[in-house]
Amino acid sequence: MSRRPGLFALVAALAAAQPTHAAAATSCVPKDLAALAGWNGVWAVEGADAVDQGLSGRNGGVEYKLIGLSAPWNDEGWARMGAMLKRAAAPNVKQGGWGFPMMMDSFSEFTFVVSPAQTAIINQYREVRTIYTDGRGHPPQEDAWPTNWGDSTGCWDGDTLVIDTVDVRFDPMFNIAAPPLSDQTHFVERLRLVAPGRIENEMTVTDPKYLTAPWVVRLTYIPAGIDRLVLDASQDRNDTVIQTITAPPKDDFVVEPLEKGVALSVAQLDGVVGRYVIAGTPIEFEFVRKEDRLYFQPPGFAALIPMIAQSPLVFVPIAGGEIRFIADASGRVTGFEATQPDGTVVKGPRKTS
Amino acid sequence: MDCKHWTIGIAGALLFAGSADAHHSGAMFDQMVTKTLVGTVREFQWTNPHCFIQLVVKDERGRDVEWSLEMTAPIHLMRLGWRRTSLKPGERITVTIHPLRNGEKGGNVVQALRANGKPIGAAA
Numbered sequence: 001m002s003r004r005p006g007l008f009a010l011v012a013a014l015a016a017a018q019p020t021h022a023a024a025a026t027s028c029v030p031k032d033l034a035a036l037a038g039w040n041g042v043w044a045v046e047g048a049d050a051v052d053q054g055l056s057g058r059n060g061g062v063e064y065k066l067i068g069l070s071a072p073w074n075d076e077g078w079a080r081m082g083a084m085l086k087r088a089a090a091p092n093v094k095q096g097g098w099g100f101p102m103m104m105d106s107f108s109e110f111t112f113v114v115s116p117a118q119t120a121i122i123n124q125y126r127e128v129r130t131i132y133t134d135g136r137g138h139p140p141q142e143d144a145w146p147t148n149w150g151d152s153t154g155c156w157d158g159d160t161l162v163i164d165t166v167d168v169r170f171d172p173m174f175n176i177a178a179p180p181l182s183d184q185t186h187f188v189e190r191l192r193l194v195a196p197g198r199i200e201n202e203m204t205v206t207d208p209k210y211l212t213a214p215w216v217v218r219l220t221y222i223p224a225g226i227d228r229l230v231l232d233a234s235q236d237r238n239d240t241v242i243q244t245i246t247a248p249p250k251d252d253f254v255v256e257p258l259e260k261g262v263a264l265s266v267a268q269l270d271g272v273v274g275r276y277v278i279a280g281t282p283i284e285f286e287f288v289r290k291e292d293r294l295y296f297q298p299p300g301f302a303a304l305i306p307m308i309a310q311s312p313l314v315f316v317p318i319a320g321g322e323i324r325f326i327a328d329a330s331g332r333v334t335g336f337e338a339t340q341p342d343g344t345v346v347k348g349p350r351k352t353s
Numbered sequence: 354m355d356c357k358h359w360t361i362g363i364a365g366a367l368l369f370a371g372s373a374d375a376h377h378s379g380a381m382f383d384q385m386v387t388k389t390l391v392g393t394v395r396e397f398q399w400t401n402p403h404c405f406i407q408l409v410v411k412d413e414r415g416r417d418v419e420w421s422l423e424m425t426a427p428i429h430l431m432r433l434g435w436r437r438t439s440l441k442p443g444e445r446i447t448v449t450i451h452p453l454r455n456g457e458k459g460g461n462v463v464q465a466l467r468a469n470g471k472p473i474g475a476a477a
Contacts (some may be wrong), residue, residue: 050429055474056451057403057425058379058459089380109428124428230428344385 009294028133028155029116035159036194039112042229046220050107061300065217066105066203068179069303077210078306079258080180082318087253088176089319089341097125099148101187102166105199105217109224119154119161126231131163133293138166146183148174163189180255182209197223258318261308268312269294272325272333279348287323296323314336382451382461390420390460394444399427399431399437406440406462421459422450434474440465446473 027172030036044050052057063069068081098106103123110123112118114143121129136146138151146169154163165187170180194200199221205277206214286297288304295304296317307315308332313325313333320341325333387390392410403426412418427437440446445468450460465473 012381050425051432053425053429054463055424055433055435055465056379056382056463057429058382058384058451058461060384107429125424224432226428226432230431 015254026137027157030114030133030156031158033114033116036114036193038115038196039199042109042111042224042226043199044109044224045105045107045220046222048105049222049224050109051225053107054105063105063178063301063303064102064105065178065219065302066101066179067299068181068215070217071179071205071215072211072213074210074212075208075258077180078318080210080255083253083255083259084176084178084180085173085319086341087172091348094179097127097148098123099127099175100129100150100168101203102175102178103127103149103206104189104203105219109226109229111229122229124229124231131161133161138164142144148291150187157190160190163187165189176253179205180210181205181207181268229247239327258306259308259316261316262311263292264309264312266292271307271312271331274317274333274353275351276336277348277351278346278347281348284351379461381453381455384451384452384461386452387463388450388460389450390422390448390450392420392446392448394440394442394446395419396436396442397440402426404430404435405444406448406465408446418458420450422448422462423459424462428472439473444468 048062050057051220053062064243073078075083078143083121097103098108103110103121106123108124110121110332113120113122117132117134119131119133121131127149129149129152131152133154136153138153142169144151146167148169148171150165150168152165154161156162166185167183168181168185168187169279170178170184185205189201190203191201192201200218201221203217203219204214205211205217255279259306266289269292272294273287273289275284275286283299285299287307288295288297290304294307294315295308297304307323308317308318309315310322313327315323315325317323322338322339324339326335326337326347331348333353335347335349339345390408390410392408395404395409396405396407398405398407404427406420406422406424408420408422409417410420430439447466447468448462449464449472450462452460467473
């Protein structure tokens with residue numbers, strides 16, 4: 001299996017006018033290092049900031065864009081997403097860290113250490129990305145293998161750091177909460193300090209194996225409001241009265257082919273499309289159709305979760321559970337009843353079609 | 354019920370709540386259940402990857418039972434105004450938690466109040 005960016009990735013990247021490799025040494029180092037002082041400090045991901053997660057660290061409401069629910073997966077990719085979501089929902093799933101790409105869209109604060117020859121990105125978990133900006137390329141194939149952070153080279157294009165990353169592996173044992181891309185995936189990031197205290201990162205992801213098109217993710221980093229990074233050794237808890245953290249099992253990331261389900265017509269799918277509300281709550285969400293598939297859109301999120309049809313009124317989300325639509329005597333859908341993977345049932349009316 | 358709880362099941366726990374933390378999923382905590390404990394701090398563990406409050410609480414029969422209450426990491430608590438000295442052994446506090454699903458005496462801390470009712474941390 002090739003570990004280099006494949007033709008698909010290279011063509012896609014070129015089409016996006018983004019360099020795939022650090023080609024010329026003289027163009028890669030920052031021209032004015034002092035002008036990059038604004039990159040100093042401790043940064044957090046806007047929208048995924050730990051302070052919004054409260055004392056528990058789990059207030060919810062975070063849409064990790066890089067998890068992949070908005071990615072253009074093929075069916076094999078969606079099957080892997082379903083397996084990942086089910087696996088991540090299991091109790092006590094220990095994660096060793098974030099890895100790349102998730103460490104660029106995580107709960108964990110990080111710093112940039114910019115020097116002429118390389119820039120390091122270091123996060124709270126002591127994970128380090130080293131981006132060589134001295135003009136070197138990636139290692140030759142015989143010296144390369146996929147790792148949790150991949151291999152990164154970079155070029156300073158004026159005040160923009162362009163990072164090219166390959167040889168990244170999806171490692172469920174290390175971090176299940178990550179996009180299940182192949183190790184042929186190619187990442188190109190463009191990071192720029194667009195204003196004091198605001199760095200934007202546009203990441204273009206190409207995977208010839210599981211994506212149908214380049215996947216573009218835009219992230220924003222904001223100051224964390226602390227004067228230094230407090231590193232997390234992830235090792236120093238010695239209490240075992242109630243141990244909430246256990247090692248993940250080694251063999252439970254099982255990907256089954258995406259269920260084909262029942263083929264429904266566009267009219268049948270459109271019959272359940274619309275906005276629904278959970279009874280007794282103000283929570284609204286949508287079912288939308290794209291081509292010949294129905295998707296669930298969680299409230300407030302851009303993510304679309306594929307739904308597999310079991311019948312015109314019964315669908316199964318890829319992460320498990322079941323949605324039953326309720327129809328009146330005329331056949332018009334008036335509401336829903338959802339059974340979640342844990343057996344909890346919620347129901348409510350259709351608000352708009 | 355709130356948005357996050359409902360979407361946990363439908364979307365598959367991880368991105369909305371279960372894995373906000375990179376150490377482990379939160380699926381062992383029942384986020385549909387909120388429980389309030391009033392007790393005495395035996396120990397405040399300012400440790401990575403999670404801080405813990407070891408809280409001694411009287412059970413329904415008047416016996417002392419120790420609860421192990423997980424919090425987020427020190428860096429995140431610091432940003433919320435906590436310090437390693439924020440709790441002292443012997444201090445009486447009121448803690449709101451999402452309890453463990455398996456019935457063990459543990460949970461995930463949602464709120465912590467001093468005996469005077471003031472929140473511990475930035476707002477204290």
